[in-house]
Amino acid sequence: MTAALVNSPAPKLLVLGGGYSGLRFARAALAQGMAVTLSHRLASPHGSGQTEGGVGTGLRWLPFDSERGVRPEAGPLAGTSHVLVTIPPDAGGLDPVLSNLAPLLGQLPLQWVGYLSTTGVYGDRGGGWVDESAAVQTSLPRSKARLTCEQLWLQTGWPVQVFRLPAIYGPGRSPFQNLREGRSRLIHKPGQMFSRIHVDDIVGALLHCLRLAPNQRPTLVNLADDRPCPSTESLGHAAHLLGCKLPAVERFADVAAGLSPMARSFWAENRRTSNRRLCQELGYRLRYPSFREGYRACLAEESTSGKGIMG
Numbered sequence: 001m002t003a004a005l006v007n008s009p010a011p012k013l014l015v016l017g018g019g020y021s022g023l024r025f026a027r028a029a030l031a032q033g034m035a036v037t038l039s040h041r042l043a044s045p046h047g048s049g050q051t052e053g054g055v056g057t058g059l060r061w062l063p064f065d066s067e068r069g070v071r072p073e074a075g076p077l078a079g080t081s082h083v084l085v086t087i088p089p090d091a092g093g094l095d096p097v098l099s100n101l102a103p104l105l106g107q108l109p110l111q112w113v114g115y116l117s118t119t120g121v122y123g124d125r126g127g128g129w130v131d132e133s134a135a136v137q138t139s140l141p142r143s144k145a146r147l148t149c150e151q152l153w154l155q156t157g158w159p160v161q162v163f164r165l166p167a168i169y170g171p172g173r174s175p176f177q178n179l180r181e182g183r184s185r186l187i188h189k190p191g192q193m194f195s196r197i198h199v200d201d202i203v204g205a206l207l208h209c210l211r212l213a214p215n216q217r218p219t220l221v222n223l224a225d226d227r228p229c230p231s232t233e234s235l236g237h238a239a240h241l242l243g244c245k246l247p248a249v250e251r252f253a254d255v256a257a258g259l260s261p262m263a264r265s266f267w268a269e270n271r272r273t274s275n276r277r278l279c280q281e282l283g284y285r286l287r288y289p290s291f292r293e294g295y296r297a298c299l300a301e302e303s304t305s306g307k308g309i310m311g
């Protein structure tokens with residue numbers, strides 16, 4: 001991730017949603033010479049170290065909150081060439097950015113727009129592999145809403161790439177804190193697989209894609225690592241790295257009724273996400289091909305920062 005950006009003389013990036021992935025991407029883009037603005041809903045956004053619009057860290061923050069009707073001014077966004085959207089559909093299933101900022105974005109000289117979506121749109125595949133050519137077949141309302149948002153983004157006529165993500169992990173979003181505090185649960189459901197992606201591979205893959213020539217950027221790209229596996233396996237490895245005991249195994253069938261509806265919906269779908277397009281066709285090399293390397297790196301970064309990514 002050290003090469004300079006080559007397809008724009010003065011790239012100017014707007015990250016809509018400076019949350020977990022958005023902030024990590026913003027910091028990496030800044031380090032590569034982009035001018036970066038992020039949106040936030042909080043009075044004092046994570047990692048800003050200053051009030052909005054300040055330049056203390058080199059990142060500029062602007063307020064955007066679709067629910068409170070707070071929108072950024074057009075002035076500071078003039079000349080924006082690249083946009084990353086991390087904001088999910090709202091409670092009504094609408095896209096907060098398109099519903100509020102489409103006229104503003106439409107005036108910008110956009111060269112690349114990345115939209116972070118979810119592999120949830122593929123629905124349940126009985127543990128089979130799924131790639132971008134698969135028909136979407138979800139029955140979950142939130143995944144249907146997501147699919148509608150994807151389609152609306154692709155219909156804008158802007159140079160949009162949709163990135164479909166499985167579970168995101170990384171420093172500050174790893175299993176270690178829960179393991180240390182005895183709050184982890186080791187739930188086993190026969191045959192159940194989960195895919196995941198380290199946040200720095202989201203960042204690396206996005207930078208890789210925005211550097212591609214426009215005619216070489218696929219519209220849909222899955223961002224996932226090489227190693228889907230049962231959550232018992234990944235949690236077992238995390239406990240091994242920490243040198244702590246695993247909790248007792250619980251059978252999914254015994255505990256399902258007590259899980260939250262959101263957790264139950266995750267367990268209801270079973271698929272393995274293929275990264276063949278990203279890694280073989282587009283030539284991206286994963287920094288963390290599996291949770292094994294990824295968790296080790298999280299542990300190292302969490303021990304150094306003491307508080308993980310947002311610190």
Ligand SMILES: NC(=O)c1ccc[n+]([C@@H]2O[C@H](COP(=O)([O-])OP(=O)(O)OC[C@H]3O[C@@H](n4cnc5c(N)ncnc54)[C@H](OP(=O)(O)O)[C@@H]3O)[C@@H](O)[C@H]2O)c1
Nearest residue numbers: 017018019020021041065066086087088118165166167168
């Ligand atoms: N987490 C996962 O495992 C996972 C898996 C698959 C896909 N995804 C999707 O990938 C994307 C990035 O995930 P993430 O975990 O990095 O997200 P995140 O940390 O939750 O960040 C989302 C950002 O959107 C902002 N936001 C949310 N609703 C908004 C609204 N109505 N108006 C303005 N801003 C709003 C949030 O603001 P605040 O900072 O103020 O909250 C935050 O900055 C999301 O779309 C997520 O749904 C996530």
